[in-house]
Amino acid sequence: MTTKTILCLLTLMLPMVGVAGFAQTANSDGRTLLRAGHVLDVKTGSEAAAQTIVITGERITAIAPTASTPKLSGDTEIDLTRYTVMPGLIDVHTHITMATNFDPLFELTMTPGKEAIIGVENAKVTIEAGFTSVRNVGAGDFTDVALRDEIDAGHIPGPHMQVSGPALGITGGHCDENLLPVQYHVVGEGVADGIAAVQQKVRHNIKYGADVIKICATGGVLSKGDDPQASQYTREEMVAIVADAHRLGRKVAAHAHGAQGILWATEAGVDSIEHGSYLDDAGIKAMKEHGTYLVPTAYLIDWVQMNGKLPSFYQQKMIDVSAVEKKNAIKAIKAGVKVALGTDAAVYPHGLNAHEVDVYVNQFGMSALAGIQTGTVNAAALMGWSDRTGSLEIGKWADIIAINGDPLKDVKLLQKVAFVMKSGVVYKDETQKK
Numbered sequence: 001m002t003t004k005t006i007l008c009l010l011t012l013m014l015p016m017v018g019v020a021g022f023a024q025t026a027n028s029d030g031r032t033l034l035r036a037g038h039v040l041d042v043k044t045g046s047e048a049a050a051q052t053i054v055i056t057g058e059r060i061t062a063i064a065p066t067a068s069t070p071k072l073s074g075d076t077e078i079d080l081t082r083y084t085v086m087p088g089l090i091d092v093h094t095h096i097t098m099a100t101n102f103d104p105l106f107e108l109t110m111t112p113g114k115e116a117i118i119g120v121e122n123a124k125v126t127i128e129a130g131f132t133s134v135r136n137v138g139a140g141d142f143t144d145v146a147l148r149d150e151i152d153a154g155h156i157p158g159p160h161m162q163v164s165g166p167a168l169g170i171t172g173g174h175c176d177e178n179l180l181p182v183q184y185h186v187v188g189e190g191v192a193d194g195i196a197a198v199q200q201k202v203r204h205n206i207k208y209g210a211d212v213i214k215i216c217a218t219g220g221v222l223s224k225g226d227d228p229q230a231s232q233y234t235r236e237e238m239v240a241i242v243a244d245a246h247r248l249g250r251k252v253a254a255h256a257h258g259a260q261g262i263l264w265a266t267e268a269g270v271d272s273i274e275h276g277s278y279l280d281d282a283g284i285k286a287m288k289e290h291g292t293y294l295v296p297t298a299y300l301i302d303w304v305q306m307n308g309k310l311p312s313f314y315q316q317k318m319i320d321v322s323a324v325e326k327k328n329a330i331k332a333i334k335a336g337v338k339v340a341l342g343t344d345a346a347v348y349p350h351g352l353n354a355h356e357v358d359v360y361v362n363q364f365g366m367s368a369l370a371g372i373q374t375g376t377v378n379a380a381a382l383m384g385w386s387d388r389t390g391s392l393e394i395g396k397w398a399d400i401i402a403i404n405g406d407p408l409k410d411v412k413l414l415q416k417v418a419f420v421m422k423s424g425v426v427y428k429d430e431t432q433k434k
């Protein structure tokens with residue numbers, strides 16, 4: 001048997017195997033009846049009382065009033081009658097294989113093995129925080145591909161993942177490795193300059209398992225010697241990247257702070273602008289025309305201000321970007337730019353992802369429902385996963401969380417998820433704790 005055949009067989013077997021060891025409830029036999037106090041429809045904001053979600057295998061097969069959904073023999077019941085039940089959250093900008101540490105020596109001494117192990121730890125933390133899907137945009141040595149595959153195979157707990165592998169960037173740019181002097185000859189894994197090189201790099205990443213292409217359109221904050229406002233890839237390079245990625249069925253996420261880079265990336269057809277700090281009127285107009293998502297990664301500003309001790313060559317850039325990013329995000333939201341929840345988790349500890357919604361609602365002025373939509377329906381749409389997650393509907397993955405209280409009244413409740421199910425398997429259940 002070839003490796004490919006074995007992989008195919010494993011994939012086919014998945015729904016029947018269930019997940020042993022860390023799962024408290026498997027449902028390979030019969031249905032699971034999830035008895036909900038309320039079910040939040042994240043598309044409309046309606047909250048229906050006393051509903052039962054019926055789960056067969058990894059998917060939702062019915063949602064109906066509890067009174068008309070009796071338990072049959074072979075069914076498993078889960079009592080969430082004191083909770084509000086809603087779809088699992090989605091974060092479209094994580095770095096699960098990376099840890100919170102701004103020490104340059106930590107970065108320079110990272111190994112693929114260590115990065116993979118960090119990923120295993122953080123995948124568990126992330127799903128237990130209620131995030132049942134993530135888009136991981138930037139990892140070394142395809143450790144994210146390995147992590148995704150081991151999670152999908154049921155060997156370790158973690159969210160559904162779309163992964164990018166190494167982010168593409170220019171020589172000396174945000175996605176290069178610039179900490180060491182020339183005699184060490186260090187080149188970042190995703191570095192590619194010029195049309196032919198970026199095409200080759202897109203194809204290389206897809207060959208080794210990338211679901212999405214991440215690029216650095218402009219300079220960044222946590223990189224040495226570059227300017228967040230300066231464009232890095234040219235418009236022509238980005239046009240080539242997007243053409244190849246889209247032709248091969250992959251979306252493109254562009255790290256972009258500077259106004260010109262945001263505009264060029266949007267015009268080139270990228271699917272999302274990450275950060276968007278210096279977004280101006282021209283960028284807003286272009287993003288609306290192209291339907292480009294903004295991924296604000298806003299809570300990191302608050303977290304770093306409270307907790308971060310940055311090396312001097314990052315510090316001023318962080319202050320400058322922090323002074324404009326939120327203001328411009330508010331402007332973009334008011335103008336009707338679409339927003340998907342993204343955190344940049346790793347800059348701050350994994351598991352705090354839901355704090356992002358609080359910023360959108362209590363600092364950016366979104367309604368609670370709109371804030372929740374950024375991390376459910378909007379994020380699923382950006383990932384091209386609207387057919388499988390982002391809302392509780394028949395046929396979708398049983399990706400379900402339970403909240404003690406009403407998240408439409410207080411989105412901070414999303415930071416204390418009591419119950420997490422992914423694809424019909426329970427990963428966390430604190431509902432019986434007193």
Ligand SMILES: [Zn+2]
Nearest residue numbers: 093095138344
């Ligand atoms: Zn990032």
